[in-house]
Amino acid sequence: MNGHVKSLRVQQFMEPAAAFLSLLLLMAVHSSRAEAVRGNLQCGNFLQQMLGQTRLIHKESANLIKLYKASQGEMPEFFCKVPVSDIPDSQISGLQPAEKLASIWTHLQAFFPHLKWVYEQQTDLHLPTSPLLRDLTNVRVRSEWLVPIINSLHQSLFPNLSLPEPAVGATTLPPPQNVFQQKIYGCVVLKTYKEFLSNVSRELRNLKNVCNGRTEMKG
Template identity: 40%
Template sequence: MNCHVKNMVCLSQRSQAKFRIIIPILILIAVELVHPTMSCKNENCSQLLHRSLKLTRLMSKRTAELLETYKASQGDSADLICDMQMDNVPVSTVSGQTPSERILSVYTHLKEFLPHIKTVMEQQRDLNPPTNPVVEGLHSTITHVNHIALKVNCILQILQPNIPIPEPAERPTGIPPAQNIFQQKAYGCTVLSRLQELLSQAVQEQKSLKGKLCRKRTKNGS
């Protein structure tokens, strides 16, 4: 295989990986445009839970795929990079005894991860061209994690009406003021792997509310 053909094959493989990430995200965007975001008070309970669960499940899958694309873009040292533990990344474990406490934990963690994903995107943008599938995938992930957080917020308001929902800090904490390229790559890998774990747990928490959430709203007369 000559160099030209080899380069074309590599280019084709990169394009296929890129489209595997981008196309489902475009579908999700189209769904959100067809069903624009409503205020929590006007949101149909069963539809809210269905759409939130569907979006969370799909984003859990796509984040896992984005993580694999991210690892592939790091070269031969990807395994070493991703084995490095970073203490400055939010935990992915959902905590709490009651459904309200656990959904609040999901919401809080989602909001905590958003500035970290943005930081990874900015770092990757400096390391790679803007059209890199990792950068584009991170940009879409930010949008849809934020959409999930909004829906989970509405679910939380149904579970505990009239109770203020605490908002986490807008900026990430614990990130060193300066990171070398190796640390940046390890940081990005940790953020994506923990985010995927969180989304997977968020799916399970929302599934556990089926048959309970909307009945609770009916009993409350809302």
């Protein structure tokens, strides 16, 4: 067999192999792109769920504050601006998206005991059928629904990172209070929580681009 025939046979063998390798490479690229699109859609869905839920709670909390003030009798506006210790602040910390989402996670759960305590204080002042107690319950329950949504969003964006564990027992509730102190405490908690929700909505809007670039972030 001369060299020309050998060369021809090698070429005949290599061409299908090269075509097959090109096909595998094309399939891998297509699969990777499809996975990225699915991931972006999933991230975007979680983000929209959380943003929609946060906006709803923010709206309800604004109405709740009005109802709270009206139910307390004479209550000047500045009472709701009195500094109260041990209440979580409304600011979200962190520079990177993962840090901000973790801050939202910890702040949200830090508010839960205070929202519950406001409700328990008001049960001593209102009938069980009170619209105030009903709306306090609604805001607290809807807020708790945010927890699994945040967790899913975080897993979608940062699968290799864990959210911080809730600080069990770290929340400090106020000492026994008279009725006047309870009125101030409740209003400050609700007002601060409403401001926190507003900050959450702003940060979530900024995360839209992060969802679109999630594949770059994972690397």
